[in-house]
Amino acid sequence: MCGLTFPADENVLVGLNEPDDAGVYQITDDVALIQTVDFFTPIVDDPYEFGRIAVANALSDVYAMGGRPVTAMNLVAFPLKDMELSVLRRILEGGLDKMREAGVSLVGGHSVEDKELKYGLSVTGLVHPRKILTKKGFRAGDRLVLTKPLGTGIINTAIKAGMASPEIIERVTKMMAMLNRGAAEVMKRFRVHACTDVTGFGLLGHLCEMVVDSGLGVRLFADAIPIYPEARDYAGMGLVPAGTYNNRTFREAFVDFDPKIDTITRDILFDAQTSGGLVIVVDPADAETLVAALKAEGIEDAAVIGEVVTDPADKIVVE
Amino acid sequence: MSEIIDARGMACPQPVLMTKKTLEGMPEGSFTVVVDSAISKDNVVRFATSQGCETRVEEKGNEFHIEVIKGGAGGGSAEVEEEASSSNITVYIHTDRMGQGDDALGRILIKGFIKTIKDVDPKPRRMIFVNSGIFLTTEGSEVIDALKELEEMGIEILSCGTCLDFFNRKDKLEVGLASNMFDITSALMQADKVVIP
Numbered sequence: 001m002c003g004l005t006f007p008a009d010e011n012v013l014v015g016l017n018e019p020d021d022a023g024v025y026q027i028t029d030d031v032a033l034i035q036t037v038d039f040f041t042p043i044v045d046d047p048y049e050f051g052r053i054a055v056a057n058a059l060s061d062v063y064a065m066g067g068r069p070v071t072a073m074n075l076v077a078f079p080l081k082d083m084e085l086s087v088l089r090r091i092l093e094g095g096l097d098k099m100r101e102a103g104v105s106l107v108g109g110h111s112v113e114d115k116e117l118k119y120g121l122s123v124t125g126l127v128h129p130r131k132i133l134t135k136k137g138f139r140a141g142d143r144l145v146l147t148k149p150l151g152t153g154i155i156n157t158a159i160k161a162g163m164a165s166p167e168i169i170e171r172v173t174k175m176m177a178m179l180n181r182g183a184a185e186v187m188k189r190f191r192v193h194a195c196t197d198v199t200g201f202g203l204l205g206h207l208c209e210m211v212v213d214s215g216l217g218v219r220l221f222a223d224a225i226p227i228y229p230e231a232r233d234y235a236g237m238g239l240v241p242a243g244t245y246n247n248r249t250f251r252e253a254f255v256d257f258d259p260k261i262d263t264i265t266r267d268i269l270f271d272a273q274t275s276g277g278l279v280i281v282v283d284p285a286d287a288e289t290l291v292a293a294l295k296a297e298g299i300e301d302a303a304v305i306g307e308v309v310t311d312p313a314d315k316i317v318v319e
Numbered sequence: 320m321s322e323i324i325d326a327r328g329m330a331c332p333q334p335v336l337m338t339k340k341t342l343e344g345m346p347e348g349s350f351t352v353v354v355d356s357a358i359s360k361d362n363v364v365r366f367a368t369s370q371g372c373e374t375r376v377e378e379k380g381n382e383f384h385i386e387v388i389k390g391g392a393g394g395g396s397a398e399v400e401e402e403a404s405s406s407n408i409t410v411y412i413h414t415d416r417m418g419q420g421d422d423a424l425g426r427i428l429i430k431g432f433i434k435t436i437k438d439v440d441p442k443p444r445r446m447i448f449v450n451s452g453i454f455l456t457t458e459g460s461e462v463i464d465a466l467k468e469l470e471e472m473g474i475e476i477l478s479c480g481t482c483l484d485f486f487n488r489k490d491k492l493e494v495g496l497a498s499n500m501f502d503i504t505s506a507l508m509q510a511d512k513v514v515i516p
Contacts (some may be wrong), residue, residue: 161332165500167481229480229489233499237369238335238362244357 005014013129014065020134021061021196021210023053024127031130039075039120043156043274044173047087051094051119052177057199057275059102063184064197064278066133067127072099074109077118091119102179133195142193142308143287144218147303148175148277148296150203150268151231153281157241158234168230176275182297183278186228190290191283198276202247204269206279207316217315220269220306222261227268233287235264235271243272255316269318277301282309326359327382334359335366338387347390355382363387370505373423393448398431407512408440412452417516429455432516436448436469445506447498449479457483458491466494478501 006016008126013032022036028250038058042050057074060070074095099106104123108148155172158164180197187195196206204223207218247270257266282290287304294302324341326334334354341350352363360376360383367374373388417424417432426430434454436442446469455462456478470476476495483489485496507513 046515137345157332163332165481166483168499229497230499233502236365237501238365238367239332240358240365242331242356242358245361245464 005069010081013132014134018134018136020245021064022067022140024067024129024132027130027274029079030128032127032132033140034062034065034067034069034125034127036125037075037120037122039118040274041116041118041268043176044159044169046157048094049051050178051091053090053094053173054097055098055102055121055277056117056177056179058123059098059104060137060180060197060199060275060278062123062125063180064195065125066131066184066188066192066195067125069102069104069123069125071105071107071124072121073107074111074153075118075120075122076111077114077116078111079115079117080113087117091117093095095119095121098177099181102181103176107318128236133192135194135196135206136193136214138210138214138281138308140216140308140310141284142281143284143304144207144220144306144308145280145282145290145294145302146198146203146226146277146305147180147280147299147302148178148198149153149226149228150198150276151228151235151271152176152274152276153202153241153244153272154231154234154239154268155228156236157232157275161239163234163239164238165230168228172228178275180278181209183280183294183299183302184297186291186293186297187278187280187282190215190286193287193319194281196279198273200243200272202244202270203253203272203279204255204316205247205251205274206316208251208283211254211276211278211314211316213314215313217312217317218306218311219309220316220318221304222258222269222318225269225305226301226302226303227265230273231268232264235267239268241272244270247272254314255318256312258317258319261318266318288307320353321348321386324350324352326352327355329359331362332357335362336344336364338366339370341352341427342367342372342389344386345389349388352385352387353382356387357383359383364406367420388452395513406444407509408441408443408445408514409506409509409512410436410443410446410514410516411507412448412455413448413450415451415454417418425472428515430462430465433469434465436474437465437472438492442469442472443474445475445477446495447477447503448491448495448504451481451486453478453488453492456492456494457486457488460493463493470495477503
C-alpha cells in the first residue's frame with residue numbers, strides 16, 4: 001500500500017514499515033504482543049478438516065515470529081441461505097480442536113452473512129522482545145531449512161477439479177492441518193537468525209521478501225527441496241492456480257534459475273501455499289542437527305534447501 | 320468450423336475441466352478453446368499437451384484462441400503420427416507373477432513375458448505396473464534391462480506412484496516413470512485393448 005502512512009507509537013517493534021509475518025508490540029521489558037489475522041475460503045471439501053487447516057494456518061504467523069499463541073477470535077462469513085448450519089458447526093469444531101491442541105484460548109469472534117463461506121482467526125501471541133524472529137537478521141553462510149513439502153496450491157486446484165487422488169488429498173490435508181508449533185519449539189534450541197512461514201506468495205515470493213534490501217542473497221538447491229510428487233503431475237496437466245502464476249510474474253526478476261530447472265519445478269517454487277511450513281534460517285554449524293531434531297519430532301520432510309550468500313546480493317539463485 | 324469452447328471469464332481450473340470434458344467426448348479431431356487470460360491459456364495448453372494433443376495458439380486482442388488437435392488428424396508432428404499409427408494396446412501388470420498356481424513358476428513366467436514383447440507385433444503403447452507389479456520396475460528386478468530396451472523402442476513404462484510409496488520403493492524405481500491414478504485410469508479407458516498377462 002504505497003503512499004499511505006501508518007499510525008505507530010514507539011512500542012511498535014514490528015509494524016507495516018517493514019512488514020513481517022505478524023505485528024509485534026512491546027508491553028514491558030520482557031513481554032511483547034504478536035498480532036496476526038488470516039481467513040480464507042474452503043480449500044478441502046470436509047468442513048471439519050477445513051476448520052483445522054484454517055486455524056493451523058492462522059496460528060502459523062505467531063510461530064514464525066518465534067512466539068507462542070495465547071488467545072484467538074473466530075472470523076466467520078457464512079451463506080445462511082445456501083448452506084446448512086451444521087456445516088458451520090463442523091468447521092468450528094475442527095477449529096476448536098486445533099486450538100485445544102495448540103493450547104490457545106478462544107475469547108471471542110465475529111460472524112457476518114456472506115455469499116461465500118470464509119473462516120479464520122485473529123490471533124494474539126506472546127514473545128520476549130529480544131527473541132523475536134523476523135525476516136531479516138540472517139548472515140552469509142546461514143542455511144535455510146524448510147519444514148513442509150511444497151505444492152499445496154497446485155494440489156488444492158486438482159482437488160477443486162476433482163482430479164486429485166484420495167491418497168494425496170489425505171496426505172496434503174494432514175500436512176496443512178499440522179501446526180508449525182512442533183517446528184517452532186525445536187528451533188528454539190538452535191542458533192536461528194531469521195524465520196518466516198511459506199504461504200500465499202510461495203517459497204520464492206517469501207524468500208524475495210527476505211533478501212530484498214538485505215545486501216545478501218539466497219542460493220537454493222532445487223533437488224533438496226521437499227515437493228509433493230503429485231504436484232508435479234498436476235502442474236504438468238495445467239492445474240496451476242492463478243495465484244501461483246501471479247507470484248511468478250511479480251517476483252521473477254529477483255530469481256535466477258539454472259537452465260536445467262524445468263518449468264514445473266519453477267511453478268512449484270512459486271506455488272501459493274496454504275498453511276505451509278517454516279523457513280528457518282540457521283547458523284551453518286547447527287543446520288544438520290536442526291534437521292535431525294525436526295525429524296525426531298515427526299517433521300519428516302524437513303530438509304536443508306539452501307544457503308545465504310553474499311553474491312548475488314538481493315537475489316535468489318536456484319540451482 | 321470446429322467446435323468452440325468459450326472459457327472466457329472462468330477461473331482456474333474451469334477452462335482445463337472444459338477442455339478435458341470436450342477431449343473425452345471426442346475420439347479425434349480438433350476444437351478451439353477461447354480464454355481471456357494468459358494463465359488459462361498456459362494451463363489449457365499444458366493440459367492438452369499432457370494428453371498427447373497438439374495445440375496452436377492465436378492471440379486476438381485480450382483473448383487467446385487455442386486450437387486443440389487430437390489424434391494427429393490435424394497434421395501433428397511426425398513422431399506423434401507414428402505413435403498414433405501404431406497400436407493402442409496397454410499391458411496392465413498388477414502382480415509380480417503370471418498366472419495362478421505356483422508362485423515361483425509365476426515369477427519365471429512374467430519375466431519371460433516381458434522379455435518376449437520386443438519380438439512380437441503389434442507392440443503395446445504402454446505398460447502399467449501396479450501393486451506388487453512394481454517389483455518388476457524397481458531395484459532387484461531381473462527385467463530392468465528388458466524394460467529399458469522396450470522404453471527405448473518408444474513404449475511408455477508407468478509405475479503406480481501410490482504403490483511405490485506403499486512398498487517404500489519410491490527411490491528405487493529403475494525404469495520408466497512414476498504415475499498417478501488419473502493417468503493410469505485414463506490410459507486403461509483410452510486403450511483399444513488391455514492385455515493382462
